[in-house]
Amino acid sequence: MMHAIQVNGLTKSYGELAVLQGVDLTVARGAVVALLGSNGAGKTTLVKILSTLLTADGGTARVAGHDVRSEPAKVRAAISLTGQSAAVDEILTGRENLILMARLRHVPDPRAVADGLLEQFSLAEAATRRVATYSGGMRRRLDVAMSLIGDPPVIFLDEPTTGLDPQARLEVWATIKELARHGTSVLLTTQYLEEAEALADRIAILHQGRIVVDGTLTELKALLPPATVEYVEKQPTLEDVYFTLLGASQEGTTP
Numbered sequence: 560m561m562h563a564i565q566v567n568g569l570t571k572s573y574g575e576l577a578v579l580q581g582v583d584l585t586v587a588r589g590a591v592v593a594l595l596g597s598n599g600a601g602k603t604t605l606v607k608i609l610s611t612l613l614t615a616d617g618g619t620a621r622v623a624g625h626d627v628r629s630e631p632a633k634v635r636a637a638i639s640l641t642g643q644s645a646a647v648d649e650i651l652t653g654r655e656n657l658i659l660m661a662r663l664r665h666v667p668d669p670r671a672v673a674d675g676l677l678e679q680f681s682l683a684e685a686a687t688r689r690v691a692t693y694s695g696g697m698r699r700r701l702d703v704a705m706s707l708i709g710d711p712p713v714i715f716l717d718e719p720t721t722g723l724d725p726q727a728r729l730e731v732w733a734t735i736k737e738l739a740r741h742g743t744s745v746l747l748t749t750q751y752l753e754e755a756e757a758l759a760d761r762i763a764i765l766h767q768g769r770i771v772v773d774g775t776l777t778e779l780k781a782l783l784p785p786a787t788v789e790y791v792e793k794q795p796t797l798e799d800v801y802f803t804l805l806g807a808s809q810e811g812t813t814p
Contacts, residue, residue, distance in 0.1 A: 563744030580768030639706035696727025
């Protein structure tokens with residue numbers, strides 16, 4: 560298997576609305592590829608086709624070496640999908656959520672698997688708390704942890720930080736970087752440019768149903784005219800202010 564994901568000429572329409580108009584995309588094994596695009600660009604539609612939740616009108620797609628149309632069961636066995644909302648049971652504890660998923664996937668020793676993931680995602684101290692008491696970042700980390708049960712080689716993350724606060728977003732970023740370090744292939748859809756810049760090995764931009772550019776960040780920057788040197792006064796960003804004040808507050812001091 561040369562590529563974790565390989566898409567050629569994929570098309571999809573809803574009535575007269577053509578959402579995908581010949582999409583070509585590859586994700587190398589062990590790579591993180593960010594799929595950028597505005598609302599309605601077709602990002603979620605593409606992810607649903609690749610995860611066998613939708614059928615394409617035309618073109619071909621293979622995931623983990625399996626054709627999504629003719630081998631959907633093999634594709635589903637090789638992937639995990641994390642959608643825009645955390646798919647966790649709020650009545651159960653974090654540990655119970657993980658054990659339940661491990662049992663559904665027929666993984667040996669579900670309790671040991673759950674405990675290992677709780678440690679890996681810094682959730683061990685909250686393991687016995689109901690998920691209803693978790694913060695947004697904790698829920699999302701638990702959601703991603705659940706998607707790793709069974710060691711799927713390919714993971715789809717569909718706008719995983721939508722609606723999260725800045726601290727929770729950074730927690731999710733750290734989780735995605737951890738996935739990459741373990742060799743998992745990740746297709747990440749996002750509207751946030753800084754998220755793609757921070758996480759992705761390659762970046763593809765989906766516009767009007769087609770991939771209009773695909774490359775590394777360096778390659779994409781090379782498409783623009785050479786940079787000019789300007790001397791400006793650097794002011795702190797709102798993010799700088801937020802985390803500085805938050806840190807000072809936690810230490811009980813004032814900046």
